Amino acid sequence: TRNGGAGMEKALSNQEDLGGDRGMTDDIFDESYCEKEGPKPARRYVWRNIILMSLLHLGALYGLWLIPAAKPVTLVWGSLCFLLSALGITAGAHRIWSHxxxxxxxxxxxxxxxxxxMAFQNDIYEWARDHRVHHKFSETDADPxxxxxxFFFSHVGWLLVRKHPDVIEKGRKLDLSDLKADKVVMFQRRFYKLSVVVMCFLFPTLVPWCFWGESLRNSFFLPAILRYVLVLNATWLVNSAAHMFGNRPYDRNINPRENRLVTFGALGEGFHNYHHTFPYDYSTSEFGWHYNFxxxxxxxxxxxxxxxxxxxxSKETILARKTRTGDGSHNG
Ligand code: ST9
Ligand code: ZN
Incomplete structure (x- = not known):
C-alpha cells in the first residue's frame, strides 16, 4: 500500500477521528480501487469547449494588452474580484463543501x-463531487x-474531452447527501447559469463602468475576462504543477507536492502533499497563515x-507521519 503497514493503520485511525466527525469520508484515498484492464476508451473531444476556452484565453491576452490603458482603480477592482472569486473556490467549494x-x-x-x-468553475455540487472522486481515486482513471x-490533461485538457467512464461510475457511488441537504448548494445549482452571467460577467464589468467611468471595453476585458482566466489557471495549477513539481514531506508515495508558487497564486492551496495526506485539515497546511490567505x-x-x-x-500526528512516509525534506 502507499502508506505501508503500521503507518496505514495509524493514518486510518486519524481519519476516523476527524473524518467521522465531519460526517463524511468520501475524500479519503481508496486503496482498494483497481483500474480496469485492457485498452483505454478513445479520447472524445468536445469541440464546443475547445473553441470557447480558446476564445476566452484570447480575450484574456487582449485584457493583458489593455492593462496600461486602464484606470488604476479598475486594476484594484479586478484584484478584488480575483480575491472574492478565489475565496468562493478555496474557502467555499473546496474547504467547506468538498471536505x-x-x-x-x-x-x-x-x-x-x-x-x-463569480469564479464560474461549475456549480458547487458538481465541483465538490468531482473533487471528492479526485481525492478518493487520485491519479487513476476515476480521477477527473x-x-x-x-500536465496539459490535468491542467485544462480534462475539461475539453468526455470524462473517463470510471469517473462517472465511481462518482455515482459517492455519498453526496450532505450537499443535497444544503439549501444554499441546491439553490446555487438551480440558478447557476443566471448567477454566473450576473456574478462572473455583469457585476465585475458594470461596477467600473458605472462608478468611475471606465470604458466598457476595459471594464469587460480586465475585471471580468482576464480576472476569470487568472483564477481558472491558478486553480488548474493545483491539479497540474502541484501534482508534478515540489517536495513531498508528508507522503513520498503520492504525486501531490508542496509548491510555493502555486500556493501563492491559489491563496494557500499549493501545500498539496499535505492536503492529500490530511484532506480534512481546514488549513490545507501545517503553517497557519503563512502564504495562506x-x-x-x-x-x-x-x-x-x-x-x-x-x-x-495535531503537530504530533504530522510529525509522526512525516517521519514515517515523508521524503525527508521537512521544510514544507
Ligand atoms: C473548472 C473546474 O475550471 C475546475 C476545478 C478544479 C479543481 C481543482 C482542485 C484543486 C484543489 C483545490 C484548490 C483550489 C485552488 C483555487 C485557487 C483560486 C485562485 N460523479 O460532465 P458531463 C455525470 S470548470 C458522478 O457532461 P461528459 C453527470 O452528472 C470551468 N457523476 O460528462 C451526467 O449525468 P446525467 C468552466 C458524474 O459528457 C453525466 O455524468 N466549465 C460525474 O464526459 C455526464 O456529465 C467548463 O469548462 C462524477 N464525478 O463531459 C465545462 N461527472 O446525464 C466543464 C459527471 O445523469 N464541463 N457525471 O446528468 C464540461 O463541459 C463537461 O463536464 C465535460 C465532460 C466536457 C468536461
Ligand atoms: Zn481537496
Missing amino acids: RSYKASLPLRIFLAIANS HNATRG TTAFIDLMCLLGLASDRKKV
Whole structure:
C-alpha cells in the first residue's frame, strides 16, 4: 500500500477521528480501487469547449494588452474580484463543501456561494463531487483530472474531452447527501447559469463602468475576462504543477507536492502533499497563515462568529507521519 503497514493503520485511525466527525469520508484515498484492464476508451473531444476556452484565453491576452490603458482603480477592482472569486473556490467549494473541514453559518455560505458563481468553475455540487472522486481515486482513471495523463490533461485538457467512464461510475457511488441537504448548494445549482452571467460577467464589468467611468471595453476585458482566466489557471495549477513539481514531506508515495508558487497564486492551496495526506485539515497546511490567505479568512470568520468547528491535525500526528512516509525534506 502507499502508506505501508503500521503507518496505514495509524493514518486510518486519524481519519476516523476527524473524518467521522465531519460526517463524511468520501475524500479519503481508496486503496482498494483497481483500474480496469485492457485498452483505454478513445479520447472524445468536445469541440464546443475547445473553441470557447480558446476564445476566452484570447480575450484574456487582449485584457493583458489593455492593462496600461486602464484606470488604476479598475486594476484594484479586478484584484478584488480575483480575491472574492478565489475565496468562493478555496474557502467555499473546496474547504467547506468538498471536505467539510469547517462549518459555516448561513450568511457565510450564501456569501461564498455568490463568490463561487463569480469564479464560474461549475456549480458547487458538481465541483465538490468531482473533487471528492479526485481525492478518493487520485491519479487513476476515476480521477477527473488524473495527473498521470500529463500536465496539459490535468491542467485544462480534462475539461475539453468526455470524462473517463470510471469517473462517472465511481462518482455515482459517492455519498453526496450532505450537499443535497444544503439549501444554499441546491439553490446555487438551480440558478447557476443566471448567477454566473450576473456574478462572473455583469457585476465585475458594470461596477467600473458605472462608478468611475471606465470604458466598457476595459471594464469587460480586465475585471471580468482576464480576472476569470487568472483564477481558472491558478486553480488548474493545483491539479497540474502541484501534482508534478515540489517536495513531498508528508507522503513520498503520492504525486501531490508542496509548491510555493502555486500556493501563492491559489491563496494557500499549493501545500498539496499535505492536503492529500490530511484532506480534512481546514488549513490545507501545517503553517497557519503563512502564504495562506484562505486560512486567515476562515479564522477571521470564526472570530466574527460566522464559522466554527475547524478541523486541524495535531503537530504530533504530522510529525509522526512525516517521519514515517515523508521524503525527508521537512521544510514544507
Ligand atoms: C473548472 C473546474 O475550471 C475546475 C476545478 C478544479 C479543481 C481543482 C482542485 C484543486 C484543489 C483545490 C484548490 C483550489 C485552488 C483555487 C485557487 C483560486 C485562485 N460523479 O460532465 P458531463 C455525470 S470548470 C458522478 O457532461 P461528459 C453527470 O452528472 C470551468 N457523476 O460528462 C451526467 O449525468 P446525467 C468552466 C458524474 O459528457 C453525466 O455524468 N466549465 C460525474 O464526459 C455526464 O456529465 C467548463 O469548462 C462524477 N464525478 O463531459 C465545462 N461527472 O446525464 C466543464 C459527471 O445523469 N464541463 N457525471 O446528468 C464540461 O463541459 C463537461 O463536464 C465535460 C465532460 C466536457 C468536461
Ligand atoms: Zn481537496
